[in-house]
Amino acid sequence: MCKKIGNHNRILKMSVVLVVHGGAWAIPDELAPASVDGVKAAARHGSSVLKSGRSALDAVEAAVRALEDNTVFNAGHGATLNIDGEVELDAIIMDGRTLASGAVSCVKNIANPVSLARAVMEKTSHVMLAGIGANQFAESIGVNTVPTDKLVTEYEKKKWEEHKKYIAGVMEAFNTKWSHDTVGAVAVDCAGNVACATSTGGIRNKMVGRVGDSPLIGCGGYADNSSGAVSCTGHGESILKVTLARLILSHVEQGRSVADASQLSLQHMGDRVQGAGGAIVVSPSGQWAATFTTERMAWAAAEDDVLWFGLNPKERLKEKLSQ
Numbered sequence: 560m561c562k563k564i565g566n567h568n569r570i571l572k573m574s575v576v577l578v579v580h581g582g583a584w585a586i587p588d589e590l591a592p593a594s595v596d597g598v599k600a601a602a603r604h605g606s607s608v609l610k611s612g613r614s615a616l617d618a619v620e621a622a623v624r625a626l627e628d629n630t631v632f633n634a635g636h637g638a639t640l641n642i643d644g645e646v647e648l649d650a651i652i653m654d655g656r657t658l659a660s661g662a663v664s665c666v667k668n669i670a671n672p673v674s675l676a677r678a679v680m681e682k683t684s685h686v687m688l689a690g691i692g693a694n695q696f697a698e699s700i701g702v703n704t705v706p707t708d709k710l711v712t713e714y715e716k717k718k719w720e721e722h723k724k725y726i727a728g729v730m731e732a733f734n735t736k737w738s739h740d741t742v743g744a745v746a747v748d749c750a751g752n753v754a755c756a757t758s759t760g761g762i763r764n765k766m767v768g769r770v771g772d773s774p775l776i777g778c779g780g781y782a783d784n785s786s787g788a789v790s791c792t793g794h795g796e797s798i799l800k801v802t803l804a805r806l807i808l809s810h811v812e813q814g815r816s817v818a819d820a821s822q823l824s825l826q827h828m829g830d831r832v833q834g835a836g837g838a839i840v841v842s843p844s845g846q847w848a849a850t851f852t853t854e855r856m857a858w859a860a861a862e863d864d865v866l867w868f869g870l871n872p873k874e875r876l877k878e879k880l881s882q
């Protein structure tokens with residue numbers, strides 16, 4: 560909580576809020592405890608950045624880096640493999656103050672694509688760099704590369720081999736045990752500024768060069784101080800078709816709560832293109848929601864001194880943030 564002086568010298572209490580997700584999919588029981596622990600740790604980390612007085616943008620980057628570094632999630636370390644057994648990563652970051660945004664897609668050998676996306680935003684006149692161009696830019700600004708082997712887990716190698724025997728990756732229905740999706744964060748800081756960040760390895764066994772929703776502005780994420788910030792997760796091809804992040808914020812702009820806006824938009828994606836997924840949203844006044852239409856989504860929200868978290872539909876558990 561922070562305090563601002565409003566009209567007539569009234570003290571307004573503003574909540575600083577940070578929400579993270581670790582991907583909406585049918586998370587198997589074997590990954591459930593580590594997924595919940597991972598989102599809780601990332602929310603605590605991002606919240607400590609916010610509480611130290613830094614911006615929502617700094618906080619979402621820090622939270623997503625923590626999720627990218629955690630091998631239980633499909634982003635950075637732990638990312639899924641494409642059809643050639645390679646890691647191709649996508650990420651976006653967006654600043655609600657100015658609508659500045661940076662993204663990378665199909666980038667290789669980068670442990671924290673969210674920070675490379677931020678560098679695209681801050682050090683170039685572009686919004687997105689793809690493939691070899693993104694890697695060349697990373698080299699030009701001195702970002703360390705990591706061998707693919709360092710990003711790939713034994714779990715992913717095993718799942719990739721099993722999956723190859725069944726069906727071609729991106730054609731399958733999303734809500735199955737084969738998907739393994741995306742991380743993200745949204746935040747509002749003391750000044751009422753919002754930001755979002757999303758990062759992913761995409762879909763297991765995807766075609767080489769396939770780009771999903773995550774790095775595309777208005778699809779995998781959007782942030783605007785006039786309405787809020789969103790990070791999406793789920794079947795990329797479906798999210799792209801309904802521009803899910805902007806769809807949610809357009810409902811907020813029409814006066815709906817962030818929870819209703821998320822529910823309506825995900826419902827629309829299910830009805831219109833039979834896609835499942837999830838979203839986290841925060842408004843400039845500190846309203847927040849974590850919503851999904853898949854079997855599960857690991858999420859956590861740091862608000863005042865409470866850490867909310869969940870995995871299953873309608874689950875909303877809480878514990879003290881400062882433990």
Ligand code: GLY
Pocket residue numbers: 740741759760761762770771772773791792793794795796
């Ligand atoms: N939602 C991540 C992807 O489909 O690539």
